[in-house]
Amino acid sequence: xxxxxxxxxxxxxxxxxxxxxxxxxxxxxREGELLSLLGVNGxxxxxxxxxxxxxxxxxxxxxxxxxxxxxxxxxRAHLGVMLQEAELPExxxxxxxxHQQSQYFASALGINETLELSGLADLAARRYEQLSGGxxxxxxxxxxxxxNPRLLLIDEPTTGLDVGARRQFWQVVRELKARGVSxxxxxxxxxxxxxxxxxxxxxxxxxxxxxxxxxxxxxRAQGRRVSARTALSLETVQSFAHVSQASASEGRIALRSPRxxxxxxxxxxxxxxxxxxTVEALSLExxxxxxxxxxxx
Amino acid sequence: xxxxxxxxxSYYELLKTLRQPAFVIPSLAFPVVFYALFAIVLPGNWxxxxxxxxxxxxxxxxxxxxxxxxxxxxxxxxxxxQGLLRLKRVSPMPISAYFFAKIVMSLVFASIIYGLLxxxxxxxxxxxxxxxxxxxxxxxxxxxxxxxxxxxxxIGSMVGGQAAVAIVNLVYLPMAVLSGLWMxxxxxxQFIQDLAVVWPAWHLAQMALGVVGQVKGVPMVMHALVLLxxxxxxxxxxxxxxxx
Numbered sequence: 001x002x003x004x005x006x007x008x009x010x011x012x013x014x015x016x017x018x019x020x021x022x023x024x025x026x027x028x029x030r031e032g033e034l035l036s037l038l039g040v041n042g043x044x045x046x047x048x049x050x051x052x053x054x055x056x057x058x059x060x061x062x063x064x065x066x067x068x069x070x071x072x073x074x075x076r077a078h079l080g081v082m083l084q085e086a087e088l089p090e091x092x093x094x095x096x097x098x099h100q101q102s103q104y105f106a107s108a109l110g111i112n113e114t115l116e117l118s119g120l121a122d123l124a125a126r127r128y129e130q131l132s133g134g135x136x137x138x139x140x141x142x143x144x145x146x147x148n149p150r151l152l153l154i155d156e157p158t159t160g161l162d163v164g165a166r167r168q169f170w171q172v173v174r175e176l177k178a179r180g181v182s183x184x185x186x187x188x189x190x191x192x193x194x195x196x197x198x199x200x201x202x203x204x205x206x207x208x209x210x211x212x213x214x215x216x217x218x219x220r221a222q223g224r225r226v227s228a229r230t231a232l233s234l235e236t237v238q239s240f241a242h243v244s245q246a247s248a249s250e251g252r253i254a255l256r257s258p259r260x261x262x263x264x265x266x267x268x269x270x271x272x273x274x275x276x277x278t279v280e281a282l283s284l285e286x287x288x289x290x291x292x293x294x295x296x297x
Numbered sequence: 298x299x300x301x302x303x304x305x306x307s308y309y310e311l312l313k314t315l316r317q318p319a320f321v322i323p324s325l326a327f328p329v330v331f332y333a334l335f336a337i338v339l340p341g342n343w344x345x346x347x348x349x350x351x352x353x354x355x356x357x358x359x360x361x362x363x364x365x366x367x368x369x370x371x372x373x374x375x376x377x378x379q380g381l382l383r384l385k386r387v388s389p390m391p392i393s394a395y396f397f398a399k400i401v402m403s404l405v406f407a408s409i410i411y412g413l414l415x416x417x418x419x420x421x422x423x424x425x426x427x428x429x430x431x432x433x434x435x436x437x438x439x440x441x442x443x444x445x446x447x448x449x450x451x452i453g454s455m456v457g458g459q460a461a462v463a464i465v466n467l468v469y470l471p472m473a474v475l476s477g478l479w480m481x482x483x484x485x486x487q488f489i490q491d492l493a494v495v496w497p498a499w500h501l502a503q504m505a506l507g508v509v510g511q512v513k514g515v516p517m518v519m520h521a522l523v524l525l526x527x528x529x530x531x532x533x534x535x536x537x538x539x540x541x
Binding site: 077100147 | 317
């Protein structure tokens with residue numbers, strides 16, 4: 001049985017003046033999946049979410065949410081959204097904010113259930129202005145949950161959270177997934193995508209660069225960083241097989257490669273004076289950068 | 298969508314506004330204190346005008362347009378900047394409920410201010426108008442709030458929060474003075490009196506003075522039409538800004 005498509009972008013393009021934010025983007029979000037939309041700033045993640053939530057209209061292509069047009073308010077009846085930056089009214093209490101949000105949804109959760117689920121039960125009587133940054137994020141998350149969504153979109157959920165708060169957030173996301181909620185979260189942390197998602201979509205230059213399981217994505221982005229003092233020119237080193245992203249500075253050349261042994265054999269054979277060699281594992285961030293840059297070429 | 302959403306949205310708009318003393322106190326105190334000072338502490342007449350009644354009409358206008366400009370205009374600008382408006386727009390709530398709530402807030406404040414001014418003027422002062430005239434003045438003031446909600450909407454849609462505060466202050470106070478809301482216009486030089494036709498507050502003040510009989514033969518329909526056209530213009534300009 002194939003799962004239903006909850007939201008889809010089909011060949012969507014969107015420009016802001018001269019800047020192309022999305023360029024023939026295709027994406028399907030299915031029932032029950034936890035999808036992570038991964039990309040550097042400016043890759044088009046937020047634009048993609050803005051289209052799905054009906055805040056923007058596509059210049060070309062079609063956008064669908066629960067089989068209809070997301071710019072129609074009733075299409076958003078089963079959608080929960082946590083925006084990257086949205087400050088709530090400071091003078092209202094946590095319980096009041098959740099109650100207000102719940103009014104927008106016919107199938108809303110009970111106030112207490114939302115409070116429990118988002119870990120805010122103890123803070124229900126506090127005013128928003130009295131909360132810490134992490135607690136405020138939790139209230140924003142609670143508002144996304146309040147309507148008992150079937151699809152939950154979360155834009156950069158853990159930006160600005162410390163490690164503990166981040167783990168706590170992940171725990172709740174897993175719990176929601178267990179309840180059968182489809183979740184899309186955008187992030188620029190591969191670690192976060194890896195920890196949570198069962199599908200990762202890597203975006204760059206407004207398109208999908210890679211789409212697969214976390215294992216598949218990581219294996220495509222494996223590699224090492226090598227650097228050494230060398231007599232060879234940058235052009236020569238770049239011409240070796242399996243080299244990506246070589247750069248020269250202060251007499252050293254640094255490069256990344258998915259097959260570092262092959263590169264070293266070529267390099268050592270070509271330059272007997274090679275010195276100060278270091279080989280280190282790519283951080284996840286590096287790996288992700290390699291992936292996006294390979295795909296551009 | 299049920300009316301419940303509109304009702305709760307209005308309730309929370311009021312609640313969050315009432316919890317801001319920096320908004321509530323000046324909104325209520327400025328018109329009431331000025332009115333008490335000029336009409337009650339210094340009672341009397343200017344020629345054919347009876348000060349307490351004349352100023353009840355003009356300070357009524359001054360009082361009711363403040364919350365519309367600040368609450369609506371600055372509120373919208375702030376909430377747009379903070380991303381709250383976007384949060385509303387991604388929910389299934391009809392966006393009209395957001396604006397409805399702000400109008401309700403402006404009307405509630407207008408009612409409170411008119412109530413306080415009336416209390417001061419009738420109980421402590423020598424305002425002599427009948428119940429019917431009092432209700433008619435209240436009606437003019439409340440309906441008159443709406444064009445200023447539209448003006449606030451336009452300002453709020455144009456700039457960010459802090460700039461909106463500055464612009465509203467720049468519009469509100471000079472317009473109030475130049476429309477004769479603080480002092481009757483006849484104390485000003487002729488060219489300021491001639492200029493008054495461009496201010497929406499002057500048109501509303503003429504209507505308010507007309508219904509309490511302080512100015513005779515006010516062309517009510519003409520002033521109402523001017524206000525209607527100004528409101529329509531502000532709404533169109535605001536819609537253009539909000540669409541971007």
